[in-house]
Amino acid sequence: MSGPAYTRLENDERRRRLLELGADLFTRNAYDEISMAQIAREAGISKALLYHYFPSKQDYFVATLASGAEELRRRVEPDPELPPAEALTAAIDAYLAWIEDNSEAYEKLLQSAATVPEVREIVEGVRATTVDRILAGIGATTPVARTAVRGWLWFMDGACLDWIAHRDLDRGQVLGLLLGTLGGALMAAGVQLPVTEGSDP
Amino acid sequence: MSGPAYTRLENDERRRRLLELGADLFTRNAYDEISMAQIAREAGISKALLYHYFPSKQDYFVATLASGAEELRRRVEPDPELPPAEALTAAIDAYLAWIEDNSEAYEKLLQSAATVPEVREIVEGVRATTVDRILAGIGATTPVARTAVRGWLWFMDGACLDWIAHRDLDRGQVLGLLLGTLGGALMAAGVQLPVTEGSDP
DNA sequence: CAGGCTACTGACCGGCGGTCAACAAACCGT
DNA sequence: ACGGTTTGTTGACCGCCGGTCAGTAGCCTG
Numbered sequence: 131m132s133g134p135a136y137t138r139l140e141n142d143e144r145r146r147r148l149l150e151l152g153a154d155l156f157t158r159n160a161y162d163e164i165s166m167a168q169i170a171r172e173a174g175i176s177k178a179l180l181y182h183y184f185p186s187k188q189d190y191f192v193a194t195l196a197s198g199a200e201e202l203r204r205r206v207e208p209d210p211e212l213p214p215a216e217a218l219t220a221a222i223d224a225y226l227a228w229i230e231d232n233s234e235a236y237e238k239l240l241q242s243a244a245t246v247p248e249v250r251e252i253v254e255g256v257r258a259t260t261v262d263r264i265l266a267g268i269g270a271t272t273p274v275a276r277t278a279v280r281g282w283l284w285f286m287d288g289a290c291l292d293w294i295a296h297r298d299l300d301r302g303q304v305l306g307l308l309l310g311t312l313g314g315a316l317m318a319a320g321v322q323l324p325v326t327e328g329s330d331p
Numbered sequence: 332m333s334g335p336a337y338t339r340l341e342n343d344e345r346r347r348r349l350l351e352l353g354a355d356l357f358t359r360n361a362y363d364e365i366s367m368a369q370i371a372r373e374a375g376i377s378k379a380l381l382y383h384y385f386p387s388k389q390d391y392f393v394a395t396l397a398s399g400a401e402e403l404r405r406r407v408e409p410d411p412e413l414p415p416a417e418a419l420t421a422a423i424d425a426y427l428a429w430i431e432d433n434s435e436a437y438e439k440l441l442q443s444a445a446t447v448p449e450v451r452e453i454v455e456g457v458r459a460t461t462v463d464r465i466l467a468g469i470g471a472t473t474p475v476a477r478t479a480v481r482g483w484l485w486f487m488d489g490a491c492l493d494w495i496a497h498r499d500l501d502r503g504q505v506l507g508l509l510l511g512t513l514g515g516a517l518m519a520a521g522v523q524l525p526v527t528e529g530s531d532p
Numbered sequence: 533c534a535g536g537c538t539a540c541t542g543a544c545c546g547g548c549g550g551t552c553a554a555c556a557a558a559c560c561g562t
Numbered sequence: 563a564c565g566g567t568t569t570g571t572t573g574a575c576c577g578c579c580g581g582t583c584a585g586t587a588g589c590c591t592g
Contacts, residue, residue: 138557138570165548176572178551187549244445273499277490278508284489285516289482298474307479307519314515315486318508339539339588366579377541379582388580 136175145183148173152194157235161191161242161249188248195249198235202228214267222308226290226301233294240287257283264312270321278319282312337376346384349374353395358436362392362443362450389449396450399436403429415468423509427491427502434495441488458484465513471522479520483513 139147151173155164166187170177184190205224208217229236243253261279265271286308293304316323340348352374356365367388371378385391406425409418430437444454462480466472471480487509494505517524 134557135555136557136571141570144570166550167548177549178573179571181550182571185550241445244442273497274504274508277493277497277500277505278512280493281486281490281508281512285482285486285512288485289478292478292481296474296478299478303475304478307475307482307516310519311479311482311486311512311516314518315508315512317515318511335588336586337540337588342539345539367581368579378580379542380540382581383540386581 144179148180148183148190149194149197152190153198156191156194156242157232157238160238161245166190188246191242191246192248192252195239198232199252208263218264218267219305219309222286223301223305225286226304226308229290229294230301237291237294240291268316268321268323270316270319272319272321274319275316275321278315278321279312282315285311285315345380349381349384349391350395350398353391354399357392357395357443358433358439361439362446367391389447392443392447393449393453396440399433400453409464419465419468420506420510423487424502424506426487427505427509430491430495431502438492438495441492469517469522469524471517471520473520473522475520476517476522479516479522480513483516486512486516 152169155169155172166180167177169190170180173180180190184193202225205228206221208221210217212220239249243249257280260283261276264279265275268275270276289304289307289311293299313323353370356370356373367381368378370391371381374381381391385394403426406429407422409422411418413421440450444450458481461484462477465480466476469476471477490505490508490512494500514524
């Protein structure tokens, strides 16, 4: 009986708001706990408009993840100036710090990764390159070394989930556990570790 | 224009056939890759009848898993006569043997576990009791030891998935990797292992 | 061959992800 | 002040999903 039926926004602005909303909603609910209709209602728009900006729910979800993933990638990127061992330590510590800052998002991400094929592939890809990086860093090539590193990445996620579920460890302890376990796994895989000189203050 | 419109079966017989079919279908397709309508069609019955025997898709899925899970539990049950260390070794080896025999089922199970809440809870429960068992066996009580063991269970699944994906290791190698990594993780967690006497022939 | 027990079915429900033609808010030149 | 154009936006619709229910019909008993 009065003003306009809806407010018209510029393309970029609407997109920006939807991404922001999605980042929020998807850290509070896992992928299939929330429907596109609910999201649209929350955004105060029609479902059709949501689909106008993002071709599918998966695409919307992935786009929503993108900025966070970019930040994570930046923080975790190993310093090429450091020797491999310290670069790895620094990268893991950065990873742990990110998880500490974004624990809900981390939990929901792992949960959703199993469900959404596209995310699954992204995570798998990251893991694969990480495995290669580590194997290259220690000069190991045997199948059992590959299995050890791949298993260790799972160890990492399991330990992190336990960590943020209980919050009764500090980051340093988790870091030590992860590094020590990686060493143990590689030893069990029969890998000869290149000795780093004088690095235990 | 002729015979009966459908064949009537006895309650138990129908149930048996549906469970058998489900065990087959769910090892070839993950939980939400297949719909109840498809399953019913495959079984040659109406969807309503399927729901007459199982109150929900989740229940059907869990029931389908039950027999396999029972067999796994039986095979993995540790021998109480053995000292803890050897009992653990035997249990892990049995677990690996089961995976070797049922690799598709194992893969689909892990995939579905993330999706189906009820299965997720079952798997979580099994993991929790396993963690307690191991912690009790080594007499460890610290949070970091708990995190180490919990993470190691993830390591186990990750390593097994890699193993059956590549099939370039034999079971003994995987067993050695798992045991060695558990030792490494516990060491990294600062656990003093009770020494077993003379057990490396 | 009548009658009952119950294994079975067809039709229906709300909600999902996804699509489409049509509408209207804002900006434009006049 | 106003008609035309652009394009951000909408309501109605689709097929499929998990799940429900009143009613049908195969089989066994007498």
